[in-house]
Structure formats: structure tokens, C-alpha cells
Amino acid sequence: MSDLTTAPVTVPAVSADLHASVQQFYAHHMQMLDDGRVESWAQGFTEDGVFAADGHPHPATGREQIVAGASRTVAQLAEQGISRRHWLGMIAITPGDGVVRARSYAIVYQITAADGASIRSSTTCEDVLVPDGRGSWLIRHRYVRQDVPA
Amino acid sequence: MSDLTTAPVTVPAVSADLHASVQQFYAHHMQMLDDGRVESWAQGFTEDGVFAADGHPHPATGREQIVAGASRTVAQLAEQGISRRHWLGMIAITPGDGVVRARSYAIVYQITAADGASIRSSTTCEDVLVPDGRGSWLIRHRYVRQDVPA
Amino acid sequence: MSDLTTAPVTVPAVSADLHASVQQFYAHHMQMLDDGRVESWAQGFTEDGVFAADGHPHPATGREQIVAGASRTVAQLAEQGISRRHWLGMIAITPGDGVVRARSYAIVYQITAADGASIRSSTTCEDVLVPDGRGSWLIRHRYVRQDVPA
Numbered sequence: 001m002s003d004l005t006t007a008p009v010t011v012p013a014v015s016a017d018l019h020a021s022v023q024q025f026y027a028h029h030m031q032m033l034d035d036g037r038v039e040s041w042a043q044g045f046t047e048d049g050v051f052a053a054d055g056h057p058h059p060a061t062g063r064e065q066i067v068a069g070a071s072r073t074v075a076q077l078a079e080q081g082i083s084r085r086h087w088l089g090m091i092a093i094t095p096g097d098g099v100v101r102a103r104s105y106a107i108v109y110q111i112t113a114a115d116g117a118s119i120r121s122s123t124t125c126e127d128v129l130v131p132d133g134r135g136s137w138l139i140r141h142r143y144v145r146q147d148v149p150a
Numbered sequence: 151m152s153d154l155t156t157a158p159v160t161v162p163a164v165s166a167d168l169h170a171s172v173q174q175f176y177a178h179h180m181q182m183l184d185d186g187r188v189e190s191w192a193q194g195f196t197e198d199g200v201f202a203a204d205g206h207p208h209p210a211t212g213r214e215q216i217v218a219g220a221s222r223t224v225a226q227l228a229e230q231g232i233s234r235r236h237w238l239g240m241i242a243i244t245p246g247d248g249v250v251r252a253r254s255y256a257i258v259y260q261i262t263a264a265d266g267a268s269i270r271s272s273t274t275c276e277d278v279l280v281p282d283g284r285g286s287w288l289i290r291h292r293y294v295r296q297d298v299p300a
Numbered sequence: 301m302s303d304l305t306t307a308p309v310t311v312p313a314v315s316a317d318l319h320a321s322v323q324q325f326y327a328h329h330m331q332m333l334d335d336g337r338v339e340s341w342a343q344g345f346t347e348d349g350v351f352a353a354d355g356h357p358h359p360a361t362g363r364e365q366i367v368a369g370a371s372r373t374v375a376q377l378a379e380q381g382i383s384r385r386h387w388l389g390m391i392a393i394t395p396g397d398g399v400v401r402a403r404s405y406a407i408v409y410q411i412t413a414a415d416g417a418s419i420r421s422s423t424t425c426e427d428v429l430v431p432d433g434r435g436s437w438l439i440r441h442r443y444v445r446q447d448v449p450a
């Protein structure tokens with residue numbers, strides 16, 4: 001329940017540039033997904049990127065699988081009359097050796113005719129980000145875990 | 151459903167200063183509104199600013215109309231015993247020619263005696279921001295769209 | 301209901317470094333709490349830090365009391381099968397004389413087997429932050445107010 005150690009806790013230093021570019025990447029990236037622009041969204045992963053989730057039996061590996069999975073979801077939601085809005089928050093950044101780790105909360109809101117806007121799920125999202133060579137980021141590995149009761 | 155193009159997607163570069171000043175502007179601005187300080191809040195628009203929403207028949211044009219509209223809403227909410235909290239998130243910034251475009255998600259939470267805190271609506275907010283001459287921003291044009299079922 | 305003054309409203313200037321370091325502090329700090337790492341979390345307060353809330357009869361004063369209070373809450377939630385996710389948003393920063401004031405919205409989401417993810421409460425969080433000497437921040441005083449009907 002509580003730490004055994006009381007060693008000083010160090011919040012990893014991030015430069016203002018790193019912070020801004022990560023936030024900007026996520027904002028544009030999530031809006032692409034919620035707008036149904038799945039091919040643009042998939043380009044936010046590396047060519048060999050991995051999207052894993054504890055709710056999915058197999059991770060999607062590579063952009064092709066990532067596009068295929070997201071396209072199926074977008075088609076299903078459209079059939080069911082559901083829009084989604086993915087919010088990332090409390091983005092805790094840990095710079096590493098050539099990569100950046102970002103652990104965030106992600107809440108998925110959904111909008112339907114019957115219920116209006118409501119919370120669909122609360123998840124924790126762990127990303128490994130690498131530079132895209134143009135000042136922004138690509139996701140090399142994403143793991144999304146459903147938040148569960150304690 | 152999906153893009154026809156697979157041309158590289160470029161996330162617009164933002165400087166750390168721009169990112170920080172836009173976030174700081176929105177944080178203070180939204181808190182003014184939710185605190186009922188509508189005249190201070192209206193000063194976050196240009197003198198000839200426009201506030202348009204797909205839920206309103208006519209846009210409010212100029213600070214005077216913007217104050218009048220917000221004051222009516224604040225008075226109605228007070229009568230009904232409703233407090234609101236406007237959250238902006240996933241703020242996607244696109245710097246332009248002397249202006250900055252910001253497309254954000256906005257969720258309005260409301261607090262009532264009967265229901266406690268709940269989600270009132272999920273919207274998408276498109277702003278055109280111009281420098282206020284003192285290091286922050288003014289909204290020249292805002293368009294708020296209700297998020298609707300797919 | 302509305303301001304009597306129409307004097308120009310100035311949004312306090314924040315440097316990009318300050319903005320980034322405050323956001324990064326809060327992200328890591330809240331994740332420690334929600335992960336049940338209460339001793340690490342308590343180290344995010346000064347040794348003599350104060351955690352006050354209008355829902356609590358007495359403020360917790362000093363890290364020892366802060367740890368004790370948070371540990372009790374974490375144990376109760378575990379018994380009840382409740383997980384929580386604390387989101388801070390609309391973080392309005394006002395730099396002062398050697399300290400930084402941050403007034404934020406805080407929504408607590410909770411996850412239970414019966415209800416999934418839902419909103420537990422909407423609050424306003426007023427912090428006085430001081431430098432931790434290692435590029436990040438410590439909370440010297442926190443006051444959390446439940447948002448109430450108008």
C-alpha cells in the first residue's frame with residue numbers, strides 16, 4: 001500500500017521544448033483518431049510500431065495492422081452511432097536514452113443519441129516515443145491498460 | 151472513414167513559449183467564466199471578437215454582445231443552482247500568419263445539488279487567437295460545435 | 301454576477317520552463333497517489349506542508365500527518381474495491397515572490413466493479429509551490445474546495 005523507501009523522489013527534468021512537443025503531438029494525434037482519419041493517425045506510429053492493450057488478445061504490430069484495427073473500430077462505431085473523444089491527461093514524461101517514455105491517464109468519452117456524452121473507460125497509457133526527425137514524435141510502443149477496481 | 155492519402159503527416163511545430171502562453175491563457179480565461187467574472191472573461195476576446203456556436207442561432211459579435219450573452223447564462227445557471235467547470239483539452243495548436251489557430255476538446259462539467267458533478271456536454275472548440283500585446287492572447291473568433299453521434 | 305471593473309485583465313506571464321516543470325510535477329505527483337505510493341507522494345509536499353480541504357475538519361500538517369491521512373484513504377478504497385484517478389486541469393499559474401501559486405480544476409474519477417469509471421467529485425485546488433532545489437516543485441500549502449451548486 002505504501003512505499004518501504006523514503007529515499008528522495010526525483011521528478012524527471014524535462015525541457016520546455018520536450019514538454020511542448022509531446023503535448024502538441026498527442027493533441028493532434030488524438031484528434032486524428034477521433035475524426036476517423038485513421039491512416040494519418042497510424043502515421044503517428046513508427047513503421048514497426050506496436051499497439052498493445054490488455055483488452056485485446058494480440059498486439060497490432062506495424063502500421064498496416066494498426067490501420068486495420070483502427071479502421072474496424074471506426075466502422076463499428078459509425079454503425080452504432082457512437083462518436084468518441086480520447087483525452088490524455090497527467091502526462092508524466094521520463095526522458096531516456098534516445099527515447100522518451102510517457103505514462104498518461106486516458107479517458108474515452110463517447111457520444112450517442114441515447115446518452116449524450118458519457119465516460120466509456122478510464123485507462124493508463126504507456127508510450128515509448130522516438131523523434132520523427134521533423135521536431136515531433138512517433139510512438140514506437142503503446143500499451144493501454146484498463147483501470148480496474150483496487 | 152479513412153484517408154485516401156498516405157502523405158506524411160506533419161504535426162505543426164510550436165515553440166515552448168507559444169505552447170505555454172496558450173495553455174496559460176486558456177486556464178485563466180476559463181476560470182474567469184466559471185467564477186462568473188464575465189466582464190473579465192469577455193476581455194479575453196478582441197473588441198470585435200466573435201463567439202459562435204452551432205447551438206446558438208446567431209453568433210455574439212463584439213465584447214458587448216459577448217458579455218450580454220454570458221451574463222444571461224450565468225444568471226440562469228445561478229437561478230437553477232448550477233455551477234459549471236469548462237475543461238479544455240487536447241489543445242492542437244497551428245501557428246499561422248500573425249494568428250494562432252487552436253482546436254481543442256471542451257467538456258463542460260456541471261454541479262447541482264441533485265446530481266453532484268456530471269458531464270453536461272462534449273464539444274469541439276476552434277479558436278483564432280491574436281497577440282494581446284502583453285505576452286498573452288485574445289480570441290478573435292471562437293466556434294464551438296457540439297460533438298454528435300457518428 | 302459580473303465585474304464592476306473593466307480594467308484590462310492581465311494573464312500572468314509564465315516562462316515556458318516554469319509551465320513545463322509545474323505540469324510535469326503534477327503529472328508525476330498525481331500518478332504516485334493513484335498508484336498508492338503515498339510516501340513518495342507525500343515527499344511532494346514540504347516537510348512542514350499543509351493539506352487542507354473544506355471536506356476535512358482539520359488540515360493535515362507536515363509530511364507525517366499527510367502520509368497518515370493518505371494511507372487511511374488508500375486502505376479504505378482498497379477495502380471497498382475502488383480505484384481513483386485524479387486529473388488536474390486548467391492549471392492557472394501565478395508566479396509570486398519566490399513561490400508559485402497554481403489554481404487548478406481537479407476531477408476525481410473512480411473505478412469500481414459495479415459502475416466502471418465514473419466522476420466522484422469536481423474540486424478546485426489552490427497550491428502554493430516552492431522550488432525543490434532539483435528543478436521541480438514542492439507543495440507548501442494545498443487547499444481543495446468541493447465545487448458546489450451556484
